[in-house]
Amino acid sequence: MNAYFHRKLPLRILLPLLGLLFGCASEPTANQPNLVLFLADDLSYFDLGVTANTAVQTPHVDAFSAQSTSFMNMYTPTAMCAPSRSALYTGLYPHRNGCHYNHGSVYDTIRSLPHYLSELGYKVFLVGKRHIKPQSAFPFEYYPQASLDSLMTAQRNQPFCLIYASDEPHGPHVVGNVSPQNVFLPPRWVDTPETRQHLADYYGDVQLMDEEFGQLVNSLQENELYDNALVIFTSDHGYEYFSKWTTYNTGLKVPFYLKMPAQLESTLPVNALTSFVDITPTFVELAGGSPDAVFNGKSLVALLNEETDNHHQYLYGSHTNRGILSGQLYPVRSVQNDEFRYIVNLAPDSIFQNINTHGRTYDTAQASPVWKSWLHKAQSDSLAHQKTQSLLRRPEEELYRIVDDEFEQENLASDPQYASVKRQLRQELLAWMEQQGDNGIASELKVPLKYDQ
Numbered sequence: 001m002n003a004y005f006h007r008k009l010p011l012r013i014l015l016p017l018l019g020l021l022f023g024c025a026s027e028p029t030a031n032q033p034n035l036v037l038f039l040a041d042d043l044s045y046f047d048l049g050v051t052a053n054t055a056v057q058t059p060h061v062d063a064f065s066a067q068s069t070s071f072m073n074m075y076t077p078t079a080m081c082a083p084s085r086s087a088l089y090t091g092l093y094p095h096r097n098g099c100h101y102n103h104g105s106v107y108d109t110i111r112s113l114p115h116y117l118s119e120l121g122y123k124v125f126l127v128g129k130r131h132i133k134p135q136s137a138f139p140f141e142y143y144p145q146a147s148l149d150s151l152m153t154a155q156r157n158q159p160f161c162l163i164y165a166s167d168e169p170h171g172p173h174v175v176g177n178v179s180p181q182n183v184f185l186p187p188r189w190v191d192t193p194e195t196r197q198h199l200a201d202y203y204g205d206v207q208l209m210d211e212e213f214g215q216l217v218n219s220l221q222e223n224e225l226y227d228n229a230l231v232i233f234t235s236d237h238g239y240e241y242f243s244k245w246t247t248y249n250t251g252l253k254v255p256f257y258l259k260m261p262a263q264l265e266s267t268l269p270v271n272a273l274t275s276f277v278d279i280t281p282t283f284v285e286l287a288g289g290s291p292d293a294v295f296n297g298k299s300l301v302a303l304l305n306e307e308t309d310n311h312h313q314y315l316y317g318s319h320t321n322r323g324i325l326s327g328q329l330y331p332v333r334s335v336q337n338d339e340f341r342y343i344v345n346l347a348p349d350s351i352f353q354n355i356n357t358h359g360r361t362y363d364t365a366q367a368s369p370v371w372k373s374w375l376h377k378a379q380s381d382s383l384a385h386q387k388t389q390s391l392l393r394r395p396e397e398e399l400y401r402i403v404d405d406e407f408e409q410e411n412l413a414s415d416p417q418y419a420s421v422k423r424q425l426r427q428e429l430l431a432w433m434e435q436q437g438d439n440g441i442a443s444e445l446k447v448p449l450k451y452d453q
Helices: 011-022 059-065 081-090 112-118 145-153 193-223 274-285 370-376 382-392 414-435 441-445
Strands: 032-040 123-128 141-143 160-165 231-235 256-259 313-319 331-338 341-345 398-399
Touching: 032 193, 032 274, 059 193, 059 231, 059 256, 081 274, 112 123, 112 160, 112 274, 112 331, 123 145, 141 145, 145 193, 193 231, 193 370, 341 414, 370 382, 398 414, 414 441
Parallel strands: 032 160, 032 231, 123 141, 123 160
Antiparallel strands: 231 256, 313 331, 331 341, 341 398
């Protein structure tokens, strides 16, 4: 083992020890750690200092990652706010819980994290952004960000779970202090001054998010709740073009850093395929319960205990385009293993569109300044034309070897060398859709169009 890392005690040994070390001041039940999850909004995996983005300053997240376990392959099942959060809180994929489109609702019969943990003696709080419904399916105790310190001060006699859902770095953005010339331009994006300024302003909000996370950690520390808590930093999905509203790697892969109770430095990273649907069953097991067989996810405790280095053989992604502002029919599904991602665009003859390309009311005149700059450049630049067209229209099938092509630049779907890989992944994806009750185009056509009136 690399000397930089230390081998942590398994949770089954560590948690009882914490009861002796810390007593009952902030953990009344010795084997029930406090559980804290910070959820950024529209933050890409690649836009933190710890993930080698030198243009953005994220000292608090970077410092936290240095005493955490890094999950190198954590994915959300969908790159949209409400479906991603609903999957996170229910342990179920979007079509199984009912919220597969943005601004949608889970089924009335669905149980979520507050149900499970409250039955195990926990107080379960959500501070900040909600974007989940109906409230009966998500019976958190809801608080605004401004009440965080007073809320933490009161937590002394009962274990708690805190979800801190930030509004950052979701747009609209304020002008920050990052130079547009220094931004990291994702390979699929078109390089224009408007693009660079947009990314620079987004970075400014990333830095605000980092400060917010630092304030959360500070509040936990000041109230002597940090050391013996399990703390997670993550994001709901990636940011904008070719990320949000897609099943590409840049949309579904999220940063995920987990500090165990009493963890003092980073441990060996977890490379296994893991998913947002794993979080609720993990919290249930850590709280002393038995994860329900209904979950699509699996508890991460065996990975944290280093009892295994395997978890999921496959992970799945879905996107429902109706239900987002100015969205028309454009359903996308994906499956990945530890080497490849296969994507099927179920309506390849349709045109992908959203608020960026058609504003808030299906009007191209209201497109974002960034998208307009892309279209203008595409008139005289063949590469820009290729990129804009690949956002609007995509082939029926896409196959990427993500292990060495994480920005998915080379589509291998028509390469005979990978025909068997594509066939096997397609069969796996179709079987999963059937198991989930996902009827593809028919499911999306049931979703009402979304626009501002």
